[in-house]
Amino acid sequence: MQILQVIKDLFNSNSDYYMPEVRAKYYGMDKEMHGESLKKGVVMRYDGHRDHGGLADRLLGLVDIYEVAKKMDIPFYVYHPYPMPLTTWLLPNKCDWAIEEQEIASNLKEAGPYRMLGTMQDPLRLVARLTLRRGRKKQIHIYCSHKPDKKTFSRSFFELFRFSPMLQSEIDAITGQLFDGKPYVALSFRFNQLLGDFKDTIGQPLSEEDQCRLMKKCCDEIRKLKQSEFADKQVLITADSAKFLAYAQADLDFVSIIPGKPVHISYDKDCALGAYTKIFIDLIMLSRAERIFLLVTDKLFQGRFAELASFIGNKEYRVHRF
Numbered sequence: 001m002q003i004l005q006v007i008k009d010l011f012n013s014n015s016d017y018y019m020p021e022v023r024a025k026y027y028g029m030d031k032e033m034h035g036e037s038l039k040k041g042v043v044m045r046y047d048g049h050r051d052h053g054g055l056a057d058r059l060l061g062l063v064d065i066y067e068v069a070k071k072m073d074i075p076f077y078v079y080h081p082y083p084m085p086l087t088t089w090l091l092p093n094k095c096d097w098a099i100e101e102q103e104i105a106s107n108l109k110e111a112g113p114y115r116m117l118g119t120m121q122d123p124l125r126l127v128a129r130l131t132l133r134r135g136r137k138k139q140i141h142i143y144c145s146h147k148p149d150k151k152t153f154s155r156s157f158f159e160l161f162r163f164s165p166m167l168q169s170e171i172d173a174i175t176g177q178l179f180d181g182k183p184y185v186a187l188s189f190r191f192n193q194l195l196g197d198f199k200d201t202i203g204q205p206l207s208e209e210d211q212c213r214l215m216k217k218c219c220d221e222i223r224k225l226k227q228s229e230f231a232d233k234q235v236l237i238t239a240d241s242a243k244f245l246a247y248a249q250a251d252l253d254f255v256s257i258i259p260g261k262p263v264h265i266s267y268d269k270d271c272a273l274g275a276y277t278k279i280f281i282d283l284i285m286l287s288r289a290e291r292i293f294l295l296v297t298d299k300l301f302q303g304r305f306a307e308l309a310s311f312i313g314n315k316e317y318r319v320h321r322f
Helices: 003-010 020-026 055-072 123-130 150-160 165-178 208-229 242-251 273-287 305-313
Strands: 041-045 076-079 090-092 111-114 139-142 161-163 184-189 234-239 255-257 291-296 316-321
Touching (some): 055 273, 150 305, 184 305, 208 234, 208 242, 208 291, 234 273, 273 305
Parallel strands (some): 234 255
Antiparallel strands (some): 090 161
């Protein structure tokens, strides 16, 4: 997209960049002003005001904007109360990104919300030049971005985050229980709603017969892949379907499964803490594998969860089509 068109879009009230619905509902010129006490900078917002996507979308976008903010020496914050505080699992590390609700502006004289796209080159740089650098806004609120640099992602991720004691304890326990500290490879699957046990917006449940066919096809491919690629390695399988994980564990005697029912962080809103925690455990365990494979058929979705894990661990990642 040309720069001039981006500028027009940012300030066009009908543009999705401008987020007219969010502005109309949560912002206004009549909102209380913070004045000089307001923290200046960029705030990544995950508060349920709009669809934020899954954990992969959130973390990929968050690190993307952090890297641009760091280059420009602009303070960076994360406000993530939805569906639970991010600090339940990930705590600030070298960057103190924590910010409270009362520290966030909603008066349009002080803050502006934008939906940034991964297709935009250095999206924050443009907004910052138009607003922060000229003093027109003190805070820029970003709701979406998806184009991080894989080469620097792992370093940036661990500048931002350290694991909470609870998450670290869970990861240590699973690692010891499943692999006893030994190396493993990871295979990941994204069924979405095909098997009827995961809430998402993509796909429709297959018939019971077709579900069984698909699960058998996946397990047959796992056997072939193990023989040809990692015959001597332990194998971790992650998926967004508890039905498939149970099927694979019963059918394959060489795989390990992380306990728990998979959920979607945006669409399963009233889960117990352990259900959300499994998403983070899956992610970190994937990131610690020697190699990560995403298995895809004409039906299975090529999501970015396993790819995110490869970014975090700086590991080899392959999309395996069969």
